[in-house]
Amino acid sequence: MKPFALAPTNGKWTAMPSHRAWLERQAEALFAFYERNIVNPLGGFHDLDDFGRPAAPGYGAGGTPSRWLFATTRVVHAFSIAHLMGRPGADVIIDHGLDFLWNGHRDPDHGGYYWGVGYEGPTDSVKQAYGHAFVLVAASSAKVAGHPDADRLLADISTVIRERFWDEAFGAVAEEFTRDWRAFDSYRGQNSNMHLTEALMAAFEATSDSTYLRMAERVAERIVGANAAANDWRLPEHFTADWRVDKDYAGSPMFRPYGTTPGHALEWSRLLLQLWELGGRQLDWLPHAAKALFARAAADGWDHEAGGFYYTLEWDGRPRIRDRYWWPCCEGIGAAAFLNGIFGDPAYEDWYRRIWSFVASRFIDREHGGWRAQLDEALRPRSDPFFGKVDIYHSLQACLIPTLPTTGSVTRGLFARLGQESASIG
Numbered sequence: 001m002k003p004f005a006l007a008p009t010n011g012k013w014t015a016m017p018s019h020r021a022w023l024e025r026q027a028e029a030l031f032a033f034y035e036r037n038i039v040n041p042l043g044g045f046h047d048l049d050d051f052g053r054p055a056a057p058g059y060g061a062g063g064t065p066s067r068w069l070f071a072t073t074r075v076v077h078a079f080s081i082a083h084l085m086g087r088p089g090a091d092v093i094i095d096h097g098l099d100f101l102w103n104g105h106r107d108p109d110h111g112g113y114y115w116g117v118g119y120e121g122p123t124d125s126v127k128q129a130y131g132h133a134f135v136l137v138a139a140s141s142a143k144v145a146g147h148p149d150a151d152r153l154l155a156d157i158s159t160v161i162r163e164r165f166w167d168e169a170f171g172a173v174a175e176e177f178t179r180d181w182r183a184f185d186s187y188r189g190q191n192s193n194m195h196l197t198e199a200l201m202a203a204f205e206a207t208s209d210s211t212y213l214r215m216a217e218r219v220a221e222r223i224v225g226a227n228a229a230a231n232d233w234r235l236p237e238h239f240t241a242d243w244r245v246d247k248d249y250a251g252s253p254m255f256r257p258y259g260t261t262p263g264h265a266l267e268w269s270r271l272l273l274q275l276w277e278l279g280g281r282q283l284d285w286l287p288h289a290a291k292a293l294f295a296r297a298a299a300d301g302w303d304h305e306a307g308g309f310y311y312t313l314e315w316d317g318r319p320r321i322r323d324r325y326w327w328p329c330c331e332g333i334g335a336a337a338f339l340n341g342i343f344g345d346p347a348y349e350d351w352y353r354r355i356w357s358f359v360a361s362r363f364i365d366r367e368h369g370g371w372r373a374q375l376d377e378a379l380r381p382r383s384d385p386f387f388g389k390v391d392i393y394h395s396l397q398a399c400l401i402p403t404l405p406t407t408g409s410v411t412r413g414l415f416a417r418l419g420q421e422s423a424s425i426g
Contacts, residue, residue: 012349013356014337014402026364027399031082031090033369034392038075039093042119043067044100045075049388051368066116066123069105069131072097073138074393077411080141081396084414094142098149101135110180112160125179129165129192130255132157136199140206144411150206158203158212161196170243171218172196186241191255193219194264197271198409201278205412213278220275224268224289233296234315235265247315254385259312259320262301263328265293266309269335270401273342277407287342294335298351301328306379307358324375325386326363329355330398337402352402359398371395 013019037054040046044067046054076097082090105113107125115131116124135157143150164181165173172193176184200216203209227236227245237260238249250258269290276286300317301309308324309332332355340348362379363371370389376382397410404413 012340013353014341020403023399023403027085027396029369030371030392030396030399031079031087033389034075034078035082035089035093039096040067043104044072044117045097047071047388048370050365052370052389055388066118067100067104069113069115069117069128070134071391072100072105073131073134074391076101076138077134077141078392078396080138080145080147081400081410081414083145084411084418091145091147094145094147095149097138098142098147098153101138101153102149105135106156107179111156112164112177112181113157114179122179126184127164127177127179127181129173129175129189130195132161132165133192133195133199136161137195137202140199140202141411143206144415154203154206166215170222171215172222172243173219187249187251187256188239188241188243189256190223190235190237190239190264193223194268194271197223197275201271201274202409202411204278205408213275216275217279217283220268220272220286224272224293225285228265228289228293231315233265233292234260234300234313234317235268235293237261237264253321257312257321259314261312261328262297262309263311263325263331265297265301266328266331266335269294269297270331270338273338273406274408290335291339291343294339294348294351297332307354308362308375308379322377323382324362324379326359326371326373326390327394329359329363330394333359333398334401338406341406363395365389 033052034048037048037052038045040054049055076094079090079093079097083094101113104117107114112127113132113135114122114124115126115128116122135153139150139154139157143154161173164177167174172188173196174183175187175189175192178184197216197219200212200219204212204216222243224235231245236245236247238246238256240246249256272286272290272293276283297309300313303310309328310319311321311323311325311328314320333352336348336352336355339345340352362375365372372381373386373390374382400410404410404417
């Protein structure tokens with residue numbers, strides 16, 4: 001796709017009823033696609049293949065019949081959003097997911113939550129900060145949606161994060177532990193702390209407990225404030241135990257790839273602005289950092305000839321893994337919507353339209369439903385490390401973030417909208 005000018009001659013797309021209706025139709029299509037087959041009657045949720053059918057156990061993962069913590073929690077989060085949007089049946093999916101989190105993923109002996117659960121117990125009993133951050137997201141979203149079990153889960157996961165993962169000296173969390181809470185290794189990661197920031201803000205919104213917000217601010221300072229500008233706004237991903245940048249580290253290609261990941265810079269761009277808004281716009285460094293991260297990710301990470309964001313980059317900004325994944329585009333949409341909503345710069349409108357046009361033409365699967373997860377360098381669909389139609393989390397939020405205020409998360413925005421609608425009816 002050759003780039004061409006997308007001048008905002010008719011104002012912001014997000015202000016157009018027709019565009020907002022299009023976004024809502026995309027969200028509706030996602031809910032309809034996932035709710036059809038996602039519930040696993042044996043507990044938790046199915047992975048879905050390219051056609052939206054329940055995938056065979058261990059689909060794309062070497063045959064291991066596991067339900068993964070990040071997937072379970074993200075479904076709970078997504079269908080909490082669906083419930084807030086008035087979708088019948090979403091409450092059943094939330095209930096199913098929360099039951100499996102408590103009775104399947106939760107370790108009744110040592111506390112915390114297993115990363116992988118099979119049909120006869122844990123398949124991966126490591127306690128990962130990344131997964132625990134999403135348990136906090138799920139609990140917070142379920143609380144906003146009004147589920148009666150949310151408070152129990154929220155109290156438990158908050159205690160686990162504070163007592164097991166949180167490192168007060170550094171203002172961030174350690175990465176992972178064995179089942180009985182022995183230190184797993186010395187690795188510290190950006191990704192888990194980024195999602196913890198998201199989760200802490202969600203918990204603050206759900207409870208009004210400012211402790212969560214202060215923790216989120218400290219994590220943002222540790223990850224972004226202390227490192228991004230010093231690396232020319234190419235955000236470091238990997239750290240040592242004392243939080244020194246480890247530029248040589250290479251781990252899981254899905255969660256810990258070598259180099260930098262422009263999609264995470266885009267994700268942080270939005271999260272920093274949300275944090276700025278939630279904190280009453282007190283931390284002056286946050287908006288500048290949000291703009292700089294977006295600018296660097298767009299300059300280095302976007303393929304200005306064919307479109308899409310490269311998955312990873314070398315430290316000098318050259319592409320490393322040239323495949324295009326759906327989720328960086330989703331995060332670019334959310335960041336551009338926030339930046340444009342707050343600052344009104346036409347350049348952000350241009351990026352918002354450019355990214356959505358790529359998503360609509362390349363990732364949305366109009367034949368089989370859902371979104372494709374991965375394209376190769378020639379923009380052909382491919383698999384590995386992602387298989388089938390992966391979870392709804394990123395794509396759903398890309399559809400809904402542009403329709404809501406920049407003052408909080410999707411759940412906060414929907415809950416506020418419900419209050420306004422009720423007041424107008426009353």
